[in-house]
Amino acid sequence: MAEKDITLTVNGTDHELRVESRKLLVHAIREDLDLTGTHIGCDTGNCGACTVYKDGEAVKSCLLFAVQADGSEITTVEGMEDQPEAGMGNSDLHPIQEGFHEMHGLQCGYCTPGMIMAGKALLEENDDPTEHEIRENISGNLCRCTGYQNIVKSIEYAADVLNDREPPESPVEHEGASMETAPDGGVETDGGCTGPDLTREYPGGDQE
Numbered sequence: 001m002a003e004k005d006i007t008l009t010v011n012g013t014d015h016e017l018r019v020e021s022r023k024l025l026v027h028a029i030r031e032d033l034d035l036t037g038t039h040i041g042c043d044t045g046n047c048g049a050c051t052v053y054k055d056g057e058a059v060k061s062c063l064l065f066a067v068q069a070d071g072s073e074i075t076t077v078e079g080m081e082d083q084p085e086a087g088m089g090n091s092d093l094h095p096i097q098e099g100f101h102e103m104h105g106l107q108c109g110y111c112t113p114g115m116i117m118a119g120k121a122l123l124e125e126n127d128d129p130t131e132h133e134i135r136e137n138i139s140g141n142l143c144r145c146t147g148y149q150n151i152v153k154s155i156e157y158a159a160d161v162l163n164d165r166e167p168p169e170s171p172v173e174h175e176g177a178s179m180e181t182a183p184d185g186g187v188e189t190d191g192g193c194t195g196p197d198l199t200r201e202y203p204g205g206d207q208e
């Protein structure tokens with residue numbers, strides 16, 4: 001199988017990789033760079049779990065071969081805490097990560113890295129989007145748990161922080177919990193969260 005040497009700058013670090021021509025970018029990120037915060041849900045461009053921020057736009061990394069990304073600059077969810085906006089809210093996290101924590105924007109968390117990266121791309125372009133624009137922006141990202149409502153609120157929370165507005169109060173009680181970035185770039189708490197009824201069913205999982 002033909003192999004090619006490529007260079008990727010990921011989360012500010014340059015990497016030289018030798019990859020098979022057929023290797024998908026998402027596999028290079030996860031397997032060669034061990035950045036497993038970028039998830040794989042379908043491998044066919046349908047779910048958005050593999051979304052990364054590449055050269056200024058959100059891309060589904062299962063739709064690109066790694067060799068097509070040669071020379072590009074990529075941010076994954078693991079790099080969000082190192083972005084200039086990190087720490088603007090009430091934690092060291094990026095406002096989007098903090099928004100997902102505060103507004104309960106995730107349940108199982110599988111879609112979350114992709115949602116966060118799609119949200120970053122939107123806010124880079126338009127730091128004060130309408131609800132409609134947020135919903136449009138994440139329309140390529142599927143979530144089977146949340147019903148989307150709180151994902152939208154999480155991105156709105158980040159927009160409030162970026163625009164120096166007081167974000168809404170969290171509907172979740174964080175009893176003695178602290179926020180930290182998990183090893184895969186998601187948000188980890190030290191427990192103590194009580195919030196909405198997680199057994200609630202969302203009919204069909206369609207966007208509300």
Ligand code: FES
Pocket residue numbers: 039040041042043044045046047048049050051060061062063
């Ligand atoms: S894994 Fe890439 S869109 Fe689903």
Ligand code: FES
Pocket residue numbers: 105106107108109110111112142143144145146
């Ligand atoms: S939180 Fe479970 S898929 Fe979105």
